[in-house]
Amino acid sequence: MPPRETLLFSDSEREWLEPFLPSTRAAIEASPTRPHVTLTFATSLDSALSIAPGVQTALSGPESKAMTHYLRSRHDAILVGAGTAVADDPSLNCRLDGTGGYGGAELNGQPQPVIVDPSCRWKVRAESKVVRLAKEGRGRAPWVITVARDPPLACVEALREAGGEYLVLPSNTMEGKEVIDWNELLAELWRRGVKSIMIEGGGTVINSLLSSKCAGLVDSVIVTIAPTWLGPGGVVVSPPRAGVVANQQLPVARLQRPRWHQLGDDVVLCGVLK
Numbered sequence: 001m002p003p004r005e006t007l008l009f010s011d012s013e014r015e016w017l018e019p020f021l022p023s024t025r026a027a028i029e030a031s032p033t034r035p036h037v038t039l040t041f042a043t044s045l046d047s048a049l050s051i052a053p054g055v056q057t058a059l060s061g062p063e064s065k066a067m068t069h070y071l072r073s074r075h076d077a078i079l080v081g082a083g084t085a086v087a088d089d090p091s092l093n094c095r096l097d098g099t100g101g102y103g104g105a106e107l108n109g110q111p112q113p114v115i116v117d118p119s120c121r122w123k124v125r126a127e128s129k130v131v132r133l134a135k136e137g138r139g140r141a142p143w144v145i146t147v148a149r150d151p152p153l154a155c156v157e158a159l160r161e162a163g164g165e166y167l168v169l170p171s172n173t174m175e176g177k178e179v180i181d182w183n184e185l186l187a188e189l190w191r192r193g194v195k196s197i198m199i200e201g202g203g204t205v206i207n208s209l210l211s212s213k214c215a216g217l218v219d220s221v222i223v224t225i226a227p228t229w230l231g232p233g234g235v236v237v238s239p240p241r242a243g244v245v246a247n248q249q250l251p252v253a254r255l256q257r258p259r260w261h262q263l264g265d266d267v268v269l270c271g272v273l274k
């Protein structure tokens with residue numbers, strides 16, 4: 001068996017993140033019907049998550065990558081959109097030393113992977129990384145949120161064999177697309193015991209949650225900024241404007257209580273939206 005990659009994130013680095021992380025009590029008191037939501041992603045200096053649609057781009061250095069895995073260990077669930085699942089074939093597990101499958105017991109510290117895939121664009125297979133890791137006891141089996149009443153049988157089977165499933169939610173049509181209301185999605189996860197969730201991307205998901213309509217659902221934002229420019233044509237974080245008042249475009253949102261922290265070559269920016 002090849003050695004397992006394990007990551008380390010020191011206690012002193014954990015401290016400054018604490019005000020932006022869910023504590024069970026605070027999360028329950030703040031909102032009794034939905035999980036604590038942390039938006040967390042890595043961008044370039046020109047706000048790109050990746051160099052082109054459908055392409056995975058490594059932006060985080062080793063230190064901020066370890067932080068991301070620490071964040072994964074501190075949330076009940078981790079969510080990405082179908083675009084990310086298709087482009088990245090992600091693991092969506094926590095490889096921090098001491099978590100379940102990486103030196104720890106059972107699945108302790110492993111978040112529940114959630115993929116938002118209304119029309120079953122992501123062709124789940126036994127070979128999909130997140131499925132394989134679940135079978136190996138190195139992560140939880142994914143839940144795929146869809147509006148499709150009959151997801152492809154091969155995908156249903158691949159998920160089922162690992163212990164995962166499709167969760168069918170009602171859809172709303174917006175500009176000709178099937179969309180799932182974030183309130184309904186988060187309420188369903190809450191009913192299933194998810195008290196905190198980190199939402200990693202991609203661009204469509206992040207831009208939707210940062211829009212003025214949804215920003216109230218976001219409890220904290222943790223952004224890794226890598227010292228690099230990717231150039232035009234990437235997948236960028238640039239949420240829709242809030243509107244126009246007296247011929248003036250309104251900005252979307254501003255982080256409150258911002259805290260900047262250097263990790264290796266990267267800077268991590270934390271803040272809240274309220």
Ligand SMILES: NC(=O)C1=CN([C@@H]2O[C@H](COP(=O)(O)OP(=O)(O)OC[C@H]3O[C@@H](n4cnc5c(N)ncnc54)[C@H](OP(=O)(O)O)[C@@H]3O)[C@@H](O)[C@H]2O)C=CC1
Nearest residue numbers: 041042049050055081082083084179180201202203204205
């Ligand atoms: N640097 C980083 O930290 C990260 C980078 N990435 C990168 O981002 C890129 C992918 O971004 P992108 O293409 O925008 O894809 P996303 O991962 O944001 O997925 C978008 C798709 O998810 C579905 N979806 C999202 N929200 C909803 C909703 N509320 N209701 C219904 N469906 C929804 C839709 O699927 P459909 O179109 O089928 O309707 C939508 O097109 C990749 O290149 C990836 O590598 C991703 C995560 C983190």
Ligand SMILES: Nc1nc(O)c(N)c(N[C@@H]2O[C@H](COP(=O)(O)O)[C@@H](O)[C@H]2O)n1
Nearest residue numbers: 042057058059060068088090091092200
């Ligand atoms: N924190 C962070 N830094 C980057 O540079 C990234 N490209 C990403 N991407 C996100 O992580 C997922 C891939 O990692 P795993 O295979 O799940 O460990 C990818 O799907 C994005 O969600 N993140």
